[in-house]
Amino acid sequence: MASSTRQFKLGAFLMQTGHHIAAWRHPGAQADAGSNFRHYVELAQKAEAAKFDAIFLADSVGVRNSDLASLSRTARADHFEPLTLLAAIAALTERIGLIATVSTSFNEPFNVARKFASLDQISGGRSGWNLVTSSGTGEAQNFNRDEHFEHALRYERAAEFHDVVTGLWDSWEDDSFVRDKPSGRYFDEHKLHVLGHKGTHFSVRGPLNVARSPQGRPVVVQAGASEAGRDLAARTAEVIFVAHQTFDEAKAFYADIKGRLPRHGRHPDDVKIMPGIFPVVGRTQAEAEEKFEQLQQLVHPVVGVSLLSNVIGGFDFSRLPVDGPLPELPETNGPKSRQRLLLDLARRENLSIRDLYLRIAGARGHQQVVGTPARVADQLQQWFEERGADGFNIMAPWFPGGLDDFIELVLPELRRRGLFRTEYEGRTLREHLGLRRPAHPAHPAHSAREAHPAAIA
Amino acid sequence: MASSTRQFKLGAFLMQTGHHIAAWRHPGAQADAGSNFRHYVELAQKAEAAKFDAIFLADSVGVRNSDLASLSRTARADHFEPLTLLAAIAALTERIGLIATVSTSFNEPFNVARKFASLDQISGGRSGWNLVTSSGTGEAQNFNRDEHFEHALRYERAAEFHDVVTGLWDSWEDDSFVRDKPSGRYFDEHKLHVLGHKGTHFSVRGPLNVARSPQGRPVVVQAGASEAGRDLAARTAEVIFVAHQTFDEAKAFYADIKGRLPRHGRHPDDVKIMPGIFPVVGRTQAEAEEKFEQLQQLVHPVVGVSLLSNVIGGFDFSRLPVDGPLPELPETNGPKSRQRLLLDLARRENLSIRDLYLRIAGARGHQQVVGTPARVADQLQQWFEERGADGFNIMAPWFPGGLDDFIELVLPELRRRGLFRTEYEGRTLREHLGLRRPAHPAHPAHSAREAHPAAIA
Numbered sequence: 001m002a003s004s005t006r007q008f009k010l011g012a013f014l015m016q017t018g019h020h021i022a023a024w025r026h027p028g029a030q031a032d033a034g035s036n037f038r039h040y041v042e043l044a045q046k047a048e049a050a051k052f053d054a055i056f057l058a059d060s061v062g063v064r065n066s067d068l069a070s071l072s073r074t075a076r077a078d079h080f081e082p083l084t085l086l087a088a089i090a091a092l093t094e095r096i097g098l099i100a101t102v103s104t105s106f107n108e109p110f111n112v113a114r115k116f117a118s119l120d121q122i123s124g125g126r127s128g129w130n131l132v133t134s135s136g137t138g139e140a141q142n143f144n145r146d147e148h149f150e151h152a153l154r155y156e157r158a159a160e161f162h163d164v165v166t167g168l169w170d171s172w173e174d175d176s177f178v179r180d181k182p183s184g185r186y187f188d189e190h191k192l193h194v195l196g197h198k199g200t201h202f203s204v205r206g207p208l209n210v211a212r213s214p215q216g217r218p219v220v221v222q223a224g225a226s227e228a229g230r231d232l233a234a235r236t237a238e239v240i241f242v243a244h245q246t247f248d249e250a251k252a253f254y255a256d257i258k259g260r261l262p263r264h265g266r267h268p269d270d271v272k273i274m275p276g277i278f279p280v281v282g283r284t285q286a287e288a289e290e291k292f293e294q295l296q297q298l299v300h301p302v303v304g305v306s307l308l309s310n311v312i313g314g315f316d317f318s319r320l321p322v323d324g325p326l327p328e329l330p331e332t333n334g335p336k337s338r339q340r341l342l343l344d345l346a347r348r349e350n351l352s353i354r355d356l357y358l359r360i361a362g363a364r365g366h367q368q369v370v371g372t373p374a375r376v377a378d379q380l381q382q383w384f385e386e387r388g389a390d391g392f393n394i395m396a397p398w399f400p401g402g403l404d405d406f407i408e409l410v411l412p413e414l415r416r417r418g419l420f421r422t423e424y425e426g427r428t429l430r431e432h433l434g435l436r437r438p439a440h441p442a443h444p445a446h447s448a449r450e451a452h453p454a455a456i457a
Numbered sequence: 458m459a460s461s462t463r464q465f466k467l468g469a470f471l472m473q474t475g476h477h478i479a480a481w482r483h484p485g486a487q488a489d490a491g492s493n494f495r496h497y498v499e500l501a502q503k504a505e506a507a508k509f510d511a512i513f514l515a516d517s518v519g520v521r522n523s524d525l526a527s528l529s530r531t532a533r534a535d536h537f538e539p540l541t542l543l544a545a546i547a548a549l550t551e552r553i554g555l556i557a558t559v560s561t562s563f564n565e566p567f568n569v570a571r572k573f574a575s576l577d578q579i580s581g582g583r584s585g586w587n588l589v590t591s592s593g594t595g596e597a598q599n600f601n602r603d604e605h606f607e608h609a610l611r612y613e614r615a616a617e618f619h620d621v622v623t624g625l626w627d628s629w630e631d632d633s634f635v636r637d638k639p640s641g642r643y644f645d646e647h648k649l650h651v652l653g654h655k656g657t658h659f660s661v662r663g664p665l666n667v668a669r670s671p672q673g674r675p676v677v678v679q680a681g682a683s684e685a686g687r688d689l690a691a692r693t694a695e696v697i698f699v700a701h702q703t704f705d706e707a708k709a710f711y712a713d714i715k716g717r718l719p720r721h722g723r724h725p726d727d728v729k730i731m732p733g734i735f736p737v738v739g740r741t742q743a744e745a746e747e748k749f750e751q752l753q754q755l756v757h758p759v760v761g762v763s764l765l766s767n768v769i770g771g772f773d774f775s776r777l778p779v780d781g782p783l784p785e786l787p788e789t790n791g792p793k794s795r796q797r798l799l800l801d802l803a804r805r806e807n808l809s810i811r812d813l814y815l816r817i818a819g820a821r822g823h824q825q826v827v828g829t830p831a832r833v834a835d836q837l838q839q840w841f842e843e844r845g846a847d848g849f850n851i852m853a854p855w856f857p858g859g860l861d862d863f864i865e866l867v868l869p870e871l872r873r874r875g876l877f878r879t880e881y882e883g884r885t886l887r888e889h890l891g892l893r894r895p896a897h898p899a900h901p902a903h904s905a906r907e908a909h910p911a912a913i914a
Contacts, residue, residue: 024636024638024643025638025641027638029638031636031638031643032634032636034668035578035634035667035668037548037578037579041548060666061567061568061571061666062567062662062666063664063666068646068649069646071646072642072643072644072645072646072649073641073642073643074643075636075643077643077644077649077664077666078629078634078644078666078667078668079666079667080575080578080579080667081571081572081574081575081667083540083541083544083572084540084541084544084572084575084576084579085544085575085579087540087541087542087544087545088544088545088547088548088579089548090545091494091498091545091546091548091549092548092549106565106567106568107565107568108563108564108599108600108601110518110519110563110599110600111518111563111564114518114538115538115540115541117538118537118538118541118542119541121492121494121537122494122537122541122542122545138662141660141661141662142565142567142661142662142663143565143567143661144565144659144660144661145660172535177489177492177535179481179488179489179532181481181482181484181486181488184482184530184755184757184760185529185530186481186488186529186530186531186532186534187529187534187535188529189525189526189528189529192525192529192534202601203598203601203602204598204599204600204601205519205595205598205599206599207520207534209517209518209519209520209534209535209536210492210535210536210537210538211491211492211535298641300641303641
């Protein structure tokens with residue numbers, strides 16, 4: 001049933017009430033989504049019925065914001081822990097991939113390797129690990145530290161963490177467990193591999209106490225866009241989730257990453273690049289804009305002003321009239337940063353403080369598309385066909401309605417164009433993504449035979 | 458529907474193929490239980506249909522045994538991670554409690570607090586944390602250490618770990634989240650409590666990013682029997698899972714723990730003591746003994762001899778004839794230890810090496826009962842009525858058959874005697890166990906009103 005043309009990969013990025021900062025106030029939103037398990041089950045089952053490759057969960061190990069006036073007006077402080085949530089969702093779904101974010105900063109690799117391996121067993125080969133490093137002070141302070149690790153150290157630790165985790169996933173060969181009742185032989189001891197890792201940050205003996213994954217290894221996802229992040233991703237990531245504002249950015253990033261792969265002995269198809277997209281869809285352009293405007297109207301000024309202060313390097317706008325102009329701000333040195341771009345924009349278009357915070361209230365740095373199904377499809381198609389993306393992580397503005405709109409309006413259009421599947425091709429997340437099943441290092445010969453099904457298909 | 462007489466609490470201690478060391482070789486056993494999610498779902502649903510208070514999962518963060526010849530003949534090396542497994546089971550059950558073991562030795566309290574809080578939200582108030590410390594060298598070596606923490610330090614760390622976790626569970630008051638769409642107020646900032654813990658082992662700011670549990674707090678379970686363990690349990694445990702060989706031991710432990718509670722301002726009903734019981738049940742005594750003998754026959758000599766060597770302080774019996782007598786062994790100083798008791802037993806009854814290892818192959822230090830439903834019920838009733846136990850953690854010799862026997866043969870007998878429920882009285886694990894819902898410390902007055910429903914009932 002697989003189409004002979006190259007097709008999109010699609011993730012459904014689930015996030016409590018939605019990705020728009022005021023989503024929880026939408027009349028149709030499930031305001032208690034952060035504690036409502038049924039809400040997540042319905043979204044996951046909906047995404048599975050629509051044949052998404054995976055659902056995707058972000059994470060933070062702390063309450064990010066210290067500005068209580070703003071925090072208490074957003075739905076960001078209470079949410080499920082991603083691995084327990086995905087394990088529970090695994091029991092009520094059959095095919096869709098399950099990707100959870102877990103930071104390497106405040107965890108032990110043995111625990112992380114084990115949880116994803118366990119989720120892979122529970123789900124029959126559908127787990128993926130979004131490897132991130134933590135940079136929030138609020139997170140560090142929950143883990144015996146005053147400050148987060150500095151950037152280079154975070155990535156050095158992350159790289160070693162990755163190698164320990166994947167090494168532990170190879171503790172057992174695929175056919176280690178013979179479980180032969182008559183002879184009493186439960187596993188073949190020659191197929192057990194002790195990792196014996198001794199590195200800079202970790203010393204981990206192994207073996208893992210979970211059998212090898214149905215997928216060989218759970219899928220490794222990354223999101224880093226810095227130089228250190230790209231380097232780590234080119235060596236280790238199988239999916240890259242990334243934020244771009246423009247097609248040019250996306251295309252440059254795509255070429256850069258795919259160009260780095262051969263240095264690590266990897267094929268371009270070994271990594272799927274999936275930028276985030278924040279779609280607001282209407283049957284007409286006017287309807288789409290109206291839907292967006294409805295959300296924008298719900299941004300409480302306290303929340304909007306706080307958001308703007310965070311982006312513009314901590315300047316406190318809260319005592320200024322929200323519909324007045326921006327104040328003069330001190331120049332910053334160095335290259336044009338995001339804050340400089342925003343200030344220039346405000347100046348050029350004569351924006352008030354409110355106007356400006358509304359420009360950043362939606363997609364949090366990701367590409368935002370407000371329009372008809374054809375317009376959204378056009379944009380995804382361009383990014384895909386002109387090598388800016390292998391697929392997309394769909395960030396619905398609010399749940400469930402924003403995801404419903406994408407499924408009911410955009411997916412049929414994508415399918416008419418042959419860009420997205422009508423049925424799953426396989427059972428595991430790797431099979432959905434067209435990623436090869438990693439051979440066990442004890443049998444590298446398998447690797448050649450199994451390599452690159454996507455390239456052959 | 459609650460009976461006016463005091464009734465048992467019952468846990469179903471699930472463990473891969475079963476608690477007997479040769480369980481996996483039983484013709485009816487699910488040999489791949491350690492990777493078979495469906496197997497666990499069936500057991501959990503069975504235990505729920507039988508109205509057990511909870512299912513219980515042990516854990517170890519490593520492969521315990523370095524003796525590969527023996528390890529490769531047992532079903533102990535591969536198993537699910539307990540929290541992912543229980544979260545998945547939560548989605549397919551409605552009432553039964555879900556207790557997972559997590560060690561304080563190789564985890565961070567923020568992560569542990571969060572996972573159990575998340576499981577409590579997912580399950581609607583059914584989660585319990587069995588707090589243990591890790592003592593295996595094989596575990597320590599997976600976490601950057603050569604040796605496990607020494608005993609006193611382990612317990613000091615565990616006590617502080619407990620206080621941080623429960624403190625984080627109180628980050629939010631019950632009614633913190635108002636989620637009022639018209640005003641834009643999502644939570645009441647006066648009902649958020651920042652822990653700000655700075656102690657010897659941990660520095661954790663908080664707040665937790667999960668709302669207060671449906672149970673107030675997940676239930677805290679402990680298993681320590683040492684002086685340090687009892688002391689910690691008397692201050693903090695709500696359920697104690699313990700191993701006793703004899704009724705006298707059980708009674709002494711029960712009196713000791715209940716006697717310690719007032720010193721911590723606690724009521725005897727605030728802690729439920731639930732020893733493990735390993736029941737082998739037959740319609741006749743002969744049938745029960747036959748069932749037990751069937752399992753004993755399946756103990757591979759390599760496994761049995763290794764087990765014996767571990768219990769008798771590392772002496773290597775593997776070169777001696779298995780059906781010959783025990784060798785002379787060096788005397789140990791100090792009080793009569795378990796190994797001394799075993800050696801005396803072997804001498805007194807003229808046991809061979811095989812005879813002796815079979816004496817310890819079943820219940821791993823827990824009370825073993827082989828007999829008719831009436832005999833098993835008699836014993837449980839005696840322990841319960843004569844203050845040796847508030848309930849029992851049932852360790853079926855093999856799954857599913859050993860649990861089926863308990864449910865089909867023993868439970869009807871217990872119900873005839875009015876000792877076990879016929880229907881759940883409530884929805885949460887606390888309600889099943891008759892434990893009060895902890896008041897939030899910001900409103901200690903609630904505590905008095907809600908205290909001790911079990912004492913009132």
